[in-house]
Amino acid sequence: MQIPVAEGLFAVNGAGVQLIGTRCCSCDTLYFPQTPGCRNPLCRDKQLEQVLLPDRGTLYSYTVQRYQPPALFAMDAWSPYALGLVDLGHGLRVMGMLDDVPLDKIAIGMALKLSLRTLTTDENGQSRVTYAFVPDTTKDHA
Amino acid sequence: MTKPVHVLGAGAHPWGKWPNRSQLQLAIDALAMAIDDAGLSWPEIQGLVAASSRFEGGMGWGLHANEVVQAVAEQGIPCVNVGGACAAGAIAFQTAYSMIASGQCDVVAVLGAERMPKGFIPRPPGSQDDITDSDYLRWVAMGATNPAYWAIEANRRKHDFGTTDATLAQASVLMRRNAAGNRLARFRNPTTIDEVLASPMVSDPLHLLEICPVSDGAAALILGSEQYVQRSGKRPVHVAGCAIATGQFGDPGRRIPTISSTVSDDVSHTSEVTTAVQRALAMAGMGPNDIDILEMADNTAWHLLAWPELFGFYEAGQGDWMLNNGKLDIGGDLAVNPSGGFLSFGEATTAQAVLQVCELTWQLRGEAQGHQVPDARVGMSAVLGLGANGGSVILKT
Numbered sequence: 418m419q420i421p422v423a424e425g426l427f428a429v430n431g432a433g434v435q436l437i438g439t440r441c442c443s444c445d446t447l448y449f450p451q452t453p454g455c456r457n458p459l460c461r462d463k464q465l466e467q468v469l470l471p472d473r474g475t476l477y478s479y480t481v482q483r484y485q486p487p488a489l490f491a492m493d494a495w496s497p498y499a500l501g502l503v504d505l506g507h508g509l510r511v512m513g514m515l516d517d518v519p520l521d522k523i524a525i526g527m528a529l530k531l532s533l534r535t536l537t538t539d540e541n542g543q544s545r546v547t548y549a550f551v552p553d554t555t556k557d558h559a
Numbered sequence: 560m561t562k563p564v565h566v567l568g569a570g571a572h573p574w575g576k577w578p579n580r581s582q583l584q585l586a587i588d589a590l591a592m593a594i595d596d597a598g599l600s601w602p603e604i605q606g607l608v609a610a611s612s613r614f615e616g617g618m619g620w621g622l623h624a625n626e627v628v629q630a631v632a633e634q635g636i637p638c639v640n641v642g643g644a645c646a647a648g649a650i651a652f653q654t655a656y657s658m659i660a661s662g663q664c665d666v667v668a669v670l671g672a673e674r675m676p677k678g679f680i681p682r683p684p685g686s687q688d689d690i691t692d693s694d695y696l697r698w699v700a701m702g703a704t705n706p707a708y709w710a711i712e713a714n715r716r717k718h719d720f721g722t723t724d725a726t727l728a729q730a731s732v733l734m735r736r737n738a739a740g741n742r743l744a745r746f747r748n749p750t751t752i753d754e755v756l757a758s759p760m761v762s763d764p765l766h767l768l769e770i771c772p773v774s775d776g777a778a779a780l781i782l783g784s785e786q787y788v789q790r791s792g793k794r795p796v797h798v799a800g801c802a803i804a805t806g807q808f809g810d811p812g813r814r815i816p817t818i819s820s821t822v823s824d825d826v827s828h829t830s831e832v833t834t835a836v837q838r839a840l841a842m843a844g845m846g847p848n849d850i851d852i853l854e855m856a857d858n859t860a861w862h863l864l865a866w867p868e869l870f871g872f873y874e875a876g877q878g879d880w881m882l883n884n885g886k887l888d889i890g891g892d893l894a895v896n897p898s899g900g901f902l903s904f905g906e907a908t909t910a911q912a913v914l915q916v917c918e919l920t921w922q923l924r925g926e927a928q929g930h931q932v933p934d935a936r937v938g939m940s941a942v943l944g945l946g947a948n949g950g951s952v953i954l955k956t
Contacts, residue, residue, distance in 0.1 A: 422699040425690045449819040450690045456808050456821075478718065480710035481763040482702060487679045489695075490702030500701055502711050502813065510811075511819040512711075514701050525718045547700045 419546045422536065426450055427548045428469060434531040434548055435469040436511065442466055447509045472531040473553055474505040481520050491545065492536045503529055503550050517551040528553040561660035566796040566954060567783040568597025569917035574745045574776035574904040577674065582616035585777035586627055586672035593779035593917075598791035599666065601632035604781070606667040608639040608655040610647030610909035613683060615674045624670065637664075645856070646803070646942050647671065648778070648912030649835075649950020653803045655782050665784040671910035672777035679704070680773070694816040701818070706770050706859070708813045710762035713861035717764060720876035722864060724764055728755035729882055730860035731768050731902055737889060738899025740929025743914075745774050746903045769860035774905030778914035794924045799937070799953040800843030804834035806947030814947060828869055831949030832856075832941050836870045839951040845937065847872045850953070852922055852938040853893060854915040857900040863887075866941065867895060894932040897922060908944075915940035916952050923956045 421427065427436050438449040444460035449470055455463040479501040492498075499515035501523075515523060516534050534549035570592025572585045586609075594600060607628060611621030617640065618626055624638035637658075643650035648671035655667040686692045697703040716722045732752055738744035750768060758767040788795045806814070807830035809823025827833040840846060847870060857863045864878035872893055873881060881887050887895040898904070898918040901911065919938035921927045940952045 423688075423690050423696060426696065426700065446821055448821055450696065453691075458808055478711045478715035480707050480714060480765075481760075482704065482707055483760045483762060484704075486698065486702035486704050487681075489682065489698035491699075492702070500703055500707050500711070502715075508809070508822045509819060510822055512697075512701060512703060512813075513818075525715070 418543045420543060422545055422547045429533065433472055434533050435472050436531065436548060438468055438470045439465050440468040447507050449509060449511055470509065471505045474503040474529055476523070476525050476527045476529055477502045477504045477510055478525055479515060479523050493538060499523055501529070501550055514547065514549040515551070516549040562662055562784055564656050564659045564782055564784065564798040565788045566780060566798065566916070566920045567666070567787055567791060568593045568595070568599065568781035569779070569920040570594070570596055571743055571778040571914055571917050572776055573743050574774045574907060577775045582612065582672050582674045583626060583630060585674065585775065586616070586623065586670055587631055589672060589777035589779040590627065590668060590670055593668065593781050596791065597781040597783070599781060602634060603666055604632070604636060604668050605664040606637045606639070606655065606658055608641060608651045608658070608667060608669050610651045610671040610913065611640045611642050612673050612909045614676055616672070623672065627670065643948045643950070644945035645906065645908045646912060646944025646948035646950045647909040648914070649940070649942050649952065650803050650948065651913065652780065652916060652952055653801055653950065656798060656801050659782055659784050666787055667782050669780040669782065669913055670777070671913035673907035673910045674775040675773035675907060693818060696818050697816045703818070704762065705815055706762040706765055708815050709770070709859040709861055710765045711813050712865070713764050713859065716861060716865060720879065722879050724756060725752050726864070726879045726883060727764060727769055727860040728752040728766070730857070730863040731755045733882065733887065734857065734863070734896060734900045734902040737897050737930050738903030741899050741903070742929070744899040744903045745905050765859055765861070769902070771858050771901035772905040774907045776904065776907035776910050776914065778910050778917050780913060780916055780920070794956060796920050796923050796954050796956060799845065799955040800839035800841070801952045802835045802838030802842060803948065803950045804831050804838060805949070806831040807834065815945065829866070829943060829949070831947040832866070832943050832951070833869050835949040835951040836939070836941055839939070839953045843953045843955070845953065850937050850939045851894065851935045852897060852919060852932050853895050853941065854898060854918050854938065855896060855900070855941040856911065856943050857896060857902050858906065860902070863895060863900070867893065870941065889930060889932050894935070897927065897930045897932050899930070912940065912942040912950055915942065916954065919952070919954045923954055
């Protein structure tokens with residue numbers, strides 16, 4: 418049984434993992450996570466719809482978190498991990514954990530795709546999962 | 560027509576960890592020093608504007624100005640308490656400026672005083688544990704600490720401009736060298752590039768000595784109209800420009816605590832601060848070349864490289880050369896943080912922007928003992944706060 422870290426953040430379906438965002442139909446702007454309003458001051462109508470965001474992008478920048486964040490962030494067997502800022506196109510840049518890549522092999526511009534990452538698993542086998550980005554082996558943007 | 564406004568007095572309690580002094584006591588001390596510096600006394604103070612803290616004091620409602628007057632001088636004056644997180648001090652300054660420029664008051668005090676909690680700044684009570692709160696998501700979904708945001712910016716700079724780890728470290732070396740002569744700074748031991756790079760890696764590429772810690776501290780200013788400018792007998796310091804601003808849609812900056820941004824290429828990075836700076840410059844009728852000193856929020860070494868570029872002091876990417884060739888030193892083309900900056904003080908959040916203006920005041924008077932910028936005539940401050948708050952003040956002699 419997998420429990421997402423937050424409801425409404427991402428969807429798991431036949432196509433894989435996708436982030437749930439908002440598109441403003443009036444000015445064609447994408448937002449993540451879902452937003453109650455369009456922040457574009459020049460947009461008048463601000464008609465919003467829920468959308469599934471692109472599941473592939475390129476790494477804009479990253480860091481390696483070397484010390485343990487406060488307790489609100491729970492992770493079994495903690496060890497340093499990478500956080501990326503990923504360009505999903507359309508002006509949207511999303512932060513998330515980077516997975517399945519050695520910390521010294523991360524490169525700005527690398528092609529990434531969305532995935533799931535298990536953060537904790539309790540004694541009943543219930544796990545908390547978040548979204549993460551992993552190398553997109555079908556492409557080589559770098 | 561607005562009236563000219565002047566800085567009459569400045570005072571600050573040394574920065575550090577003061578477990579045995581309350582926030583209120585730090586505030587009272589800083590105010591007493593500023594009032595004394597202005598050659599005034601409490602009955603002449605016609606208003607008090609305080610930066611509201613969420614950590615201590617203010618009767619739990621951010622009423623820090625009210626708490627001070629109830630402790631030391633109940634005299635019916637207006638007390639204004641302003642929010643703005645780490646930029647609250649700049650918003651307090653702007654408010655006091657307006658009270659005098661409008662002609663409503665002749666002498667108004669500005670206060671920022673803070674005792675910071677240990678360790679990570681806790682999430683405020685009452686927030687929703689769901690996708691409507693970025694400060695929830697950034698923790699539960701990825702554990703993104705504040706340094707991680709700045710580190711992402713720093714790594715991108717390395718990619719874009721070839722900034723080296725040694726150059727980032729050099730920014731910390733400069734701040735410590737400046738602080739060595741400043742009795743108010745908390746970290747006054749000079750350091751070296753090797754020592755900075757040997758300090759623990761916090762969030763690649765930023766080491767412990769390249770990130771500002773938190774401190775306790777308090778600073779106060781007395782602003783006044785023309786008729787008070789000669790009272791202290793000290794060299795007059797004038798407010799040439801001051802402005803506050805919020806962020807622009809499309810800002811590419813990695814804004815704490817959000818987990819994404821919708822970016823437009825034609826919008827300035829850290830637009831809340833660059834907009835405030837541009838407005839302050841326009842108000843002063845000045846350009847970057849007119850500024851002798853920049854006191855800016857250096858939460859990390861990266862900020863010291865990036866911010867002067869964003870403000871138009873020089874081209875993007877040139878900060879590394881400026882730093883490495885001594886151009887940002889005391890006595891260089893543009894003295895950046897002669898005080899030693901946040902890296903040497905530690906951040907006492909709401910007090911920090913008030914301290915920046917105190918430092919500029921002392922520099923322009925020639926009173927910055929141990930870290931004086933020669934022939935300083937014009938100084939600018941720049942600060943950033945949560946909620947996309949930016950502020951900037953320009954003083955001149």
